[in-house]
Amino acid sequence: MVTASRPLRADAARNREKLLAAAAELFAERGLDVPLEHIARRAEVSIGTLYKHFPTREDFTTAIFPERLAALDVIGAKALADSDPWHAFAGYLEDLYTLQAEDRGLNDVLARDLPNAPEVVSACHRGTSHVGTLITRAIEAGTLRADYTIADMATLTRAMAQVIRDSPSEWRRFLSIYVEGLRARTP
Amino acid sequence: MVTASRPLRADAARNREKLLAAAAELFAERGLDVPLEHIARRAEVSIGTLYKHFPTREDFTTAIFPERLAALDVIGAKALADSDPWHAFAGYLEDLYTLQAEDRGLNDVLARDLPNAPEVVSACHRGTSHVGTLITRAIEAGTLRADYTIADMATLTRAMAQVIRDSPSEWRRFLSIYVEGLRARTP
DNA sequence: GGCCAAGTCGAGGGCACCCTCGACTTATGC
């Protein structure tokens, strides 16, 4: 439901695309905090033009991330379709952090509780609700510690963001230890 | 072994102390990245004077942290004296991160691999060697996963730094899950 | 082909931090 504004002039449309492409690249490479000047430079557009199209940094993220976050729905659906609750839960975590590891910007989006655009927030909420279901199922199956909560997931996600940032090759090891710690103990 | 320079004038000595005190406070409160101007302000001293006494930010950390890091030796010794290898190891982690949680600056020191002063580095090395022993013992006792390494500790420490930063009240929960994941599985 | 709204440009002002340096002040030894 885009507000019906008059169509962009051809050159403006082109610049907008160049800016989006540049921002997407730089967010993925360097995270959400790249200087806007760098985005303008990579897009071969002046800083003034950048501000014309995207008055705030958040305008970039709302333009870019809803699509990326759709990947969360994909892995969520995949996990929900898995009939083994533990495998579903653990597999979801693996998939989620794989996505994060591939995109520094996504990593940042998930790690911070930014005052994000509604679209981004709702994508995160969908993700959260998937996880909620996965957690409940795994607990009911008696495979996940009964006291695990969504809040713990948020903590984990921020911790993983950090781990991914400083050892992109070792995060799986860290995660697997943690996940092992999450198994319900059979006394 | 301080290099024998002529003694400070009384006012200079006073200012030096005020600066150290201010820096210690602010590092603990806000981490290693506080603006030097803030330190000068809290010390009620001009920025020029600050630079006279501590030409670089690192001069502050080398003056402040060796003492703090001595606490690492204390908890290390305590753990080494514990005859139960698993309890020693897990207890050390708990103690270590308690220290980190109490001091944002220490948290930063341990989280980054700063080009630190020799004194700071050597304190960290001593800490590392304690941990190394604790790990070896716990593995030999068959209670810690056999593949756990010091490098994993570094990753954990950085992750915990992050966890502590964003949920100072919940880090124990996170740690305990992780530690649980570290137990050797008895198949 | 010419008009003009739409778009582009980049200099420049603001801010927060860094650090330096020359003019001023003062503790201290005589």
Add this chain to the structure above:
DNA sequence: GCATAAGTCGAGGGTGCCCTCGACTTGGCC
């Protein structure tokens, strides 16, 4: 007391980022 080395001060220059705005350019329509 006084001379002077030692210390203090803070304005100001540098950097990197933010964002604005008025002068210029251009696409698209008649």
